[in-house]
Amino acid sequence: MTSASQNRSRPGSTTSSDGFSVAKLLLEGRAFLALMVIILVFSMLSPYYFSLGNFLTMASHVAIFGILAVGMLLVILNGGIDLSVGSTLGLSGVIAGFLMQGVQLQTLGIVLFPPVWVVVVLVCVLGALVGLVNGVLIAWLKVPAFVATLGMLYVVRGAALLMTNGLTYNDLGGKPELGNTGFDWLGFNRLFGIPIGVLVMVVITIIGSIILNRTAFGRWLYASGGNERAAELSGVPVKKVQVSVYMLSGICASVAGLILSSELTSAGPTAGNSYELTAIAAVVIGGAALTGGRGNIRGTLVGAFVIGFLSDGLVIIGVSAYWQTVFTGAVIVLAVLLNAIQYRRRVKLPGSTGGPSTSPQQAGKARTADPAHEKIAG
Amino acid sequence: MNAAPQFEPAAGDTVLAARNIVKSYGGTHALKGVDFDIRRGEVTTLFGENGAGKSTLMKILSGVETPTSGSIELDGRPVVFSSTVDARDRGISIIHQELSLAPNLSVRDNIFMGRELRGATGLDFAEEARQTRMLMADLEEDIDPMTLVQDLRLGQQQIVEIARALSVDSRILIMDEPTSALSATEVEVLFKVIRDLTARGVSIVYISHHLEEALQITDHAVVLRDGTITATANAKNIDLEWIVRNMVGENFDLGSPPTGYAFGDVALSIDDVSIADVSGSDRLVVDRLSLDVRAGEIVCIYGLMGAGRTELLECVAGRLPMTGGRVLLEGKDISGLSIAERISRGLVLVPEDRQRDGLVQTMSVGANLSLASIGAFVKGMMLSRSRERSLIDGTIRDVRVKTAGAGAPIGSLSGGNQQKVVIGKMLTTNPKVMLLDEPSRGIDVGAKAEVFRLLGERAAQGLAVVFSTSEVAECLGIAHRIIVMRRGRISAQFGADVTKEQIMAASGEAVLV
Numbered sequence: 001m002t003s004a005s006q007n008r009s010r011p012g013s014t015t016s017s018d019g020f021s022v023a024k025l026l027l028e029g030r031a032f033l034a035l036m037v038i039i040l041v042f043s044m045l046s047p048y049y050f051s052l053g054n055f056l057t058m059a060s061h062v063a064i065f066g067i068l069a070v071g072m073l074l075v076i077l078n079g080g081i082d083l084s085v086g087s088t089l090g091l092s093g094v095i096a097g098f099l100m101q102g103v104q105l106q107t108l109g110i111v112l113f114p115p116v117w118v119v120v121v122l123v124c125v126l127g128a129l130v131g132l133v134n135g136v137l138i139a140w141l142k143v144p145a146f147v148a149t150l151g152m153l154y155v156v157r158g159a160a161l162l163m164t165n166g167l168t169y170n171d172l173g174g175k176p177e178l179g180n181t182g183f184d185w186l187g188f189n190r191l192f193g194i195p196i197g198v199l200v201m202v203v204i205t206i207i208g209s210i211i212l213n214r215t216a217f218g219r220w221l222y223a224s225g226g227n228e229r230a231a232e233l234s235g236v237p238v239k240k241v242q243v244s245v246y247m248l249s250g251i252c253a254s255v256a257g258l259i260l261s262s263e264l265t266s267a268g269p270t271a272g273n274s275y276e277l278t279a280i281a282a283v284v285i286g287g288a289a290l291t292g293g294r295g296n297i298r299g300t301l302v303g304a305f306v307i308g309f310l311s312d313g314l315v316i317i318g319v320s321a322y323w324q325t326v327f328t329g330a331v332i333v334l335a336v337l338l339n340a341i342q343y344r345r346r347v348k349l350p351g352s353t354g355g356p357s358t359s360p361q362q363a364g365k366a367r368t369a370d371p372a373h374e375k376i377a378g
Numbered sequence: 379m380n381a382a383p384q385f386e387p388a389a390g391d392t393v394l395a396a397r398n399i400v401k402s403y404g405g406t407h408a409l410k411g412v413d414f415d416i417r418r419g420e421v422t423t424l425f426g427e428n429g430a431g432k433s434t435l436m437k438i439l440s441g442v443e444t445p446t447s448g449s450i451e452l453d454g455r456p457v458v459f460s461s462t463v464d465a466r467d468r469g470i471s472i473i474h475q476e477l478s479l480a481p482n483l484s485v486r487d488n489i490f491m492g493r494e495l496r497g498a499t500g501l502d503f504a505e506e507a508r509q510t511r512m513l514m515a516d517l518e519e520d521i522d523p524m525t526l527v528q529d530l531r532l533g534q535q536q537i538v539e540i541a542r543a544l545s546v547d548s549r550i551l552i553m554d555e556p557t558s559a560l561s562a563t564e565v566e567v568l569f570k571v572i573r574d575l576t577a578r579g580v581s582i583v584y585i586s587h588h589l590e591e592a593l594q595i596t597d598h599a600v601v602l603r604d605g606t607i608t609a610t611a612n613a614k615n616i617d618l619e620w621i622v623r624n625m626v627g628e629n630f631d632l633g634s635p636p637t638g639y640a641f642g643d644v645a646l647s648i649d650d651v652s653i654a655d656v657s658g659s660d661r662l663v664v665d666r667l668s669l670d671v672r673a674g675e676i677v678c679i680y681g682l683m684g685a686g687r688t689e690l691l692e693c694v695a696g697r698l699p700m701t702g703g704r705v706l707l708e709g710k711d712i713s714g715l716s717i718a719e720r721i722s723r724g725l726v727l728v729p730e731d732r733q734r735d736g737l738v739q740t741m742s743v744g745a746n747l748s749l750a751s752i753g754a755f756v757k758g759m760m761l762s763r764s765r766e767r768s769l770i771d772g773t774i775r776d777v778r779v780k781t782a783g784a785g786a787p788i789g790s791l792s793g794g795n796q797q798k799v800v801i802g803k804m805l806t807t808n809p810k811v812m813l814l815d816e817p818s819r820g821i822d823v824g825a826k827a828e829v830f831r832l833l834g835e836r837a838a839q840g841l842a843v844v845f846s847t848s849e850v851a852e853c854l855g856i857a858h859r860i861i862v863m864r865r866g867r868i869s870a871q872f873g874a875d876v877t878k879e880q881i882m883a884a885s886g887e888a889v890l891v
Contacts, residue, residue: 214760216752223749226740233697233735234750234803235721293740 030338031285031302034331038306042313049316056195060263062308063197064089064256066301068275069282070201070208071252073300074245076283077212078225079292080138080145082246084152085253085279088130089272091160092123092257097169097267099123100183113178116185124254130156131250135243149246153276160269168268172261187262197259204252209297221245226293281328282307285335306331393418393581394439394470394550399448401434401605408434410605411448416550421572421582423592423613425621426602427849432585433475435602436552439583440472441465463492469549473539473556475585481528486510488527489542513541516574518567532559540568544575551575552583557591558683569595587682588886589621601625622879632855633830635676635874636838642673643708645842646694646725646811651703653689653866663689665866666703671811671842676833678857679846682885686866687846688730691813695727696720707811721750724810728800728817730846736800737788744770744784746799751806769806777802777832794825801829805836812836814845818852830856850878 043050068085075082099119102111114122130152137148174181189196212218223231224238232238256275261267286303288295307328314324394416401409409431416422416439426432437443439450441459449456452468459465462472479488486506495502510523519537527535536559543551557565572582572595586592593599599616601609601624609624646669653664664686671677681687692698694705696717704713707725715723729735737746747770748755755765770784777798781791788796797817804812814833818826833843834856847853853860853876860872862884870884 210760216756216761219745219749219752219761222741222745223738226738227734229735230729230738231749232717233695233727233729235718235807236749237716237718289740293738 031287031299031306031335034285034335035302035306035309038309038313042309042317045317046313049313054316056193056198058309058312059198059305060195061312062304063195063201064260065275065278065282065308066201066304067204067252067256067259068279069286069300069304070204070297071249072276072279073283073286073288073295073297074208074212074221075145075249076225076280076288076290077221077292077295078242078245079228080242080245081149081280081290082131082134082249083146083149083276084130084134084156085249085256086272086275086277087153087156087160088127088250088253089257089260089275090269091130091156091163092127092254093261093267093271094160094163094169094269095126096120096123096183096258096261097172098163100172100174101169102178113174116174116182119183120258123258124251127250127252127254127257128247129250130253131247132243134250135246138246139239139242157269157273164269166269168266169261170266172265172267184262184265186259187265197263200255200259204255205297205301212297217241217244222293278307279304281332284339285332287335287339289339303335391417393453395451396435396439397449397451399435399438399450400446401431401438401443402446407605409438409445412602412605412607414439414600414607416581416583417598418581419576419579420597421576421584421595422598422600423584423586423596424600424602425589425592425625427625427851430602430625431605432602433554436472436554436583436585439465439550440470440552442472466546466548469547470552471543471546471548471550472552473543473554475554475558477532477535477539479527479535479539479542482526484524484526485514485521485530485538485541486523488538489513489523489545491542493546509545510541513545516544517541517571519564533561533564536560537564540571544571548580550581550583552585554585555587555683556584557586557588565591589618593618593621619879622882632827632852633834635856635858636834639674639838641675642840644670644706645673645675645708646671646844647706647709648690648694649704649706651690651693651705652701653686653693653698654701656698662701663866664693664700667863667866667868668703669861669868671844673810673840673842674837675859676837676843676845676857677859677861678853679844679861679863680848680850680853680881680885681846681863682848685863685885687863688815690863691727691815691844691846692729695725695813697727721804721807721809722753724808726750726804726807726809726812728797728804728812728814730815730819732793732796732800732819737796739789741788742785743774743779743781743788743791743799746788747773747779747784747803747806750803754806773802773806777805778828792821792825794821794828797821797825797829798832801832809841811842811844814843816847817845818847818849826852850881853881854878 039050048054068089071085072082096119099114099122102113104111134149134152137143138145172183174183186196186200191199212221220231220236220241223234223236224241228238257272260271264271282303283295283300284290284303285306286295286299286301288300310331311324311328314327392415396412396414399409399412399414400407412431412435414435424432424435434443438445441462441464444459450459451457457468459468465471480491483491486503489510490506495505497505507523514521514523517537517540519534521530521534521537527538530538536556540553540556556568560568576582584592584596593613596613599611599613599621600607601621603625609620611620648667648669650666650668651664652662652666655661655663667690669677679687679690689698693700696715700713704711706712707720707723712720712723712725733739738749741749744766748766751769752761755762755769757765767784774781774784779791779795779798779802781795788799791799801814801817812833817829821829833845837843837856854874858874860874860876860881861868862870862872862881864884864886869886870880872880
């Protein structure tokens, strides 16, 4: 359900489709249900699973994917896809590592050691720039999103490898006398016992939620993802919206890259390989439609937790990594299958009457909502 | 098609008889109990305005759609067509109004699509090409079988569509507007082919907006209006006036032009505007057209398909680029502005295709209504829910949308109410000029009257309204002034006291005077 329409139907206001039934509740909340089942099953299988300590550890793993998935959700709501986030994550870590080693300005003969907050800002700007390139390619130069971001996936990864010649920056600690310590704070510290990474994810989720539900930009995003032509004729700046979502996705990827390299205390150029697919999976499990216009932050977050808690659970009970891959894939397919059922029901809603001349358009409408078009995931 | 068609002897003269056909789309009745006969070896022409139900009836006879109730008898035996393939196997094929060709495939592959000829090793391409060449020779068209359809001009594509229907040896051939993109010579060739076919016993059902042209070829005329047959006659007993009279009939009252106020200053001025054809030909779809509309005035633009109405309106709204001229809003040149900027200055468009351009299907009724005026309820950075709510509720009341609530999915509304949402959405931006492209398309008569009444009310408050239509009757409702467009130009201007016949004559549909 789009959060726009959900927020709108106040309790008491009877909308024609809002009949209360258990089956409907299970279908709508299926990602949450899946999460509960996962926690329950693994808690029975392993005594270590159900503990606050383990939950916090798993949550910090989830944070990386969760942050990527929030950015990905914005892109998918717009009807696009961003395959470059894994590479952007890797490049962000490498750039952070590079800046922490000090920037040599040969003409001036000095070495600059930017403080950590400057590093963070610069890396986020970098992510936004990658997103800007994606957005311009897609919105203005009309390159299909899949192809444009696939190209950027390679280009950005290549740039990361070139920066370090394939090597990894291992010293991210900084030196107190240079005033650039504190990078490990992101990955290691805790506030009120909660890892910083998890808190960052929570903050990004809240910001994302406010953007989607409470700002004009959010409404524009849902509208242009649902029907770009109609949105444009209603005065929505569809191109700006499109470019913006890729930039926001790039920034999310950079933030995830900073947290990951801080957690690992090293920045390798191959970090984040194939993470874009996990992020897409989280968004899809969370109920968003790859055709755009449908989905929300809450679902996406639950989707990220489903994937994270499942794979960590499998590790804890000692299932082989190969089987983990199989399980994760099965969960994704199952989720898309249920999406298909949900949206098919919605297309069949009563009404949408019209004269004879509207029937081809109705067919077109059904096509836009056709779940069969959502098969790229995974 | 050169092989003699294998016909079973028809029972009497009538090959196909449709009895009491009813077709409803939700609450709208497209056909209300129609009896229709197709006679062997004759051309039967179906006349009627847009939305009269012609295409629906033909879709039912060719198996595209199933009737809500009623029966079809073929050679005196009741039949039910489960699909177009089923109907084709029984000898009925249709040439659709909209071309249904695959542009990326060759002419040969299009003609044999879905019934490819098998040879000893795979498909018999040589035989397919040979038959294609013969079909093209029959149609006197010099098109190589291997040409890609996308490389043909529209008229030639239509010829391919016709050839495909001819290639299956049908005994009933339905032609829905087959000549809309054909040149005069091509039409003559087509008529010769039709006469050849009827001489061999093939029955033709013909639909065309070019009444004179249709009257030339037809043996039998059937007139359809609002889903009912109003008249049938043999062609030799009738003339154009008879057709027009029966087509238009006594109309539902669509109101009269609002009076009791003086028009304001010129609100919209279209100055010498030209628009190039998107398909790349050098033809101008709108050719140096100028038009002034005053505040409070309602102008109706009438024209046949392809007259350039949609292009003109989309260009004025900023969707299509123009190749010449300028557009002024209250005296200020807005030619270079974006759609959003034009909306904020008070020029809005209600597009022709509601589903494709008007509504966001994934959003609720309320979110659709408020989409164009989000700026009106933003406080700081945030949307104000309460302001939005009151705006939406106000609009729902104003334009009288029948909905279960603002949160209801947009798809749950009837066509007429969906249209009111699109109009309401643009009205909340407080426009000075409202363009509506075929606002009555696909909505029933009651909703039509409501939409026009709404426009009349707004005009009396100073809104300049320009709407286009392809139904003559609608010109005679609320419009103060009627503009007839033909081939990208204004071919005539009338006051509200014009007659239907005059309008139709100016559009090129029929010359009666």
